[in-house]
Amino acid sequence: MANIQTLDPSASPLDYYGWELRRQREAHGLKQGQLGEIIFCTGSLICQIETTKKVPTRDFSERVDAALGTDGTFSRLIGLVLRSQLPTWFQPYAEMEAKASYISTYQAQVVYGLLQTEEYARAVLGVEDRSKVDEMAAARMERQRILKRDQPPALWVILDEAALLRDIGGRDVMRWQLAHLLSFQDNPWVQVQVLPFRTGQHAGMMGSFNLLRFDDDPDLFYMDGYDQGHMTANPDVIKERSVGYARLQASALSPEDSAKLITRVMEERYATQHRTEEC
Numbered sequence: 001m002a003n004i005q006t007l008d009p010s011a012s013p014l015d016y017y018g019w020e021l022r023r024q025r026e027a028h029g030l031k032q033g034q035l036g037e038i039i040f041c042t043g044s045l046i047c048q049i050e051t052t053k054k055v056p057t058r059d060f061s062e063r064v065d066a067a068l069g070t071d072g073t074f075s076r077l078i079g080l081v082l083r084s085q086l087p088t089w090f091q092p093y094a095e096m097e098a099k100a101s102y103i104s105t106y107q108a109q110v111v112y113g114l115l116q117t118e119e120y121a122r123a124v125l126g127v128e129d130r131s132k133v134d135e136m137a138a139a140r141m142e143r144q145r146i147l148k149r150d151q152p153p154a155l156w157v158i159l160d161e162a163a164l165l166r167d168i169g170g171r172d173v174m175r176w177q178l179a180h181l182l183s184f185q186d187n188p189w190v191q192v193q194v195l196p197f198r199t200g201q202h203a204g205m206m207g208s209f210n211l212l213r214f215d216d217d218p219d220l221f222y223m224d225g226y227d228q229g230h231m232t233a234n235p236d237v238i239k240e241r242s243v244g245y246a247r248l249q250a251s252a253l254s255p256e257d258s259a260k261l262i263t264r265v266m267e268e269r270y271a272t273q274h275r276t277e278e279c
Contacts, residue, residue, distance in 0.1 A: 007052070013080040014052050020077070022050045024068050039063040055085060055135045058142065082142040085135040089228045093210075096220055096231070098146050102213035104156040106195075106204040106248055109166065111177060112157050114144050115184070115192070120177040123169030147190070155190045158248050160204070161197050164265045175270040178262050185259055193252035194261050202251055203244035211241060 009019040025035050025046070032050070033043030041060070048054035061074035086094055097103065097114075105112050110124055121140045126133040146152060167174055184190040195202065212220040218233040221241050253261060 007050075012052075013077065013084045014055065017056060017074070017077050017081050018050045018052045020073065021046070021056075021064065024064075024070055024073075025050075028068055035064075035067065038067045055138065056081065057138060058082075079142060079145075082135075082139040085132070085139040087227075093222050093229055093231055094143060096212055096222075097143065097210075099214060099217075100153050100212040101215050102154045102156075103210065104158075104213075104245055105210040106158045106160075106208055106245065107163055108160045108204060108208045110163055110168065111159065111181065113140050114147060114155060115157060115181060115190075116140065116144075117173070117177050117180050119173045120169055123173055152189050156193075156249075157191065158193045158195055158204070158245075158252050160195050161261075164194065164262060165269065171270045171272075175266055175272070178266040178270065181262055182259055182266075185255075191255050192258055192262075193249065193255055194258040195248060195252045196261070199251045203247040209241060211238070211245060 007015050007019040007022070009016040025032070028035075030038075031043070032046040036043040036046050039060070040063070045054065049056050049060070056074075056078060058075070058078050061078040064070065064074045065072055083091060083094055103114075110116075111120060113121070116124070118137055118141055122133055122137045125136045125140070147155065164178065168177075181192055184192060195204070208224060210222045212222065214220075218235075219238045219242075220231055220233050221237050222229060222231045252258070
């Protein structure tokens with residue numbers, strides 16, 4: 001007799017997802033291979049997801065809902081599943097980020113996570129450990145869904161010029177990442193400014209930080225650490241960092257001039273091919 005792994009649905013969102021997928025599949029009288037044929041994947045993948053050896057994607061979840069008529073159950077669960085793949089110390093910030101009505105961020109080295117392409121995110125996340133890069137990248141892409149809501153948060157991003165010049169993932173990845181930044185020019189809820197090198201010393205020299213504002217809750221300040229994050233609602237900290245952010249905005253290029261700089265860097269530094277001199 002086959003040894004069927006027993007799952008505890010209360011252990012984690014991923015365990016619950018696998019348990020519910022098996023329950024719904026069996027309730028419809030389908031074997032793993034049969035469900036796989038219906039949603040265009042292998043029975044092995046169904047098995048891996050049911051036993052928590054593989055993290056599902058949003059596309060997979062939507063196809064399962066359509067095939068089993070589960071009224072969006074798995075499409076709703078997938079957000080919790082992917083958020084659970086984020087580092088434990090980062091999850092509280094991600095939860096607050098999803099509730100924020102206004103997000104302002106200064107990024108000293110890389111593009112802010114909500115504006116990263118998947119390829120760029122994979123390159124950043126895979127620097128130290130590639131074993132979970134698929135799950136981590138999927139979780140980062142899931143965070144970005146807040147920008148597609150009917151009422152998205154207002155997002156103001158200040159990028160240090162270094163973030164444009166640091167080659168992450170190779171020329172193609174960087175070119176598409178910068179093009180992605182430019183795609184937000186006509187978005188009324190997203191503003192991108194670049195802090196140029198010529199600014200010299202500035203209010204963000206202590207490192208990247210985020211400020212979150214809410215409709216009904218106190219403002220929050222967040223700063224990344226190497227393996228942990230620091231988040232506080234201390235009014236004195238909020239006031240100090242808000243003034244610092246205003247100074248960064250004043251020192252940065254305008255959104256229009258920032259777009260021109262991004263375009264120039266994209267075309268000159270990350271062109272498909274470098275020009276060769278003719279003899």
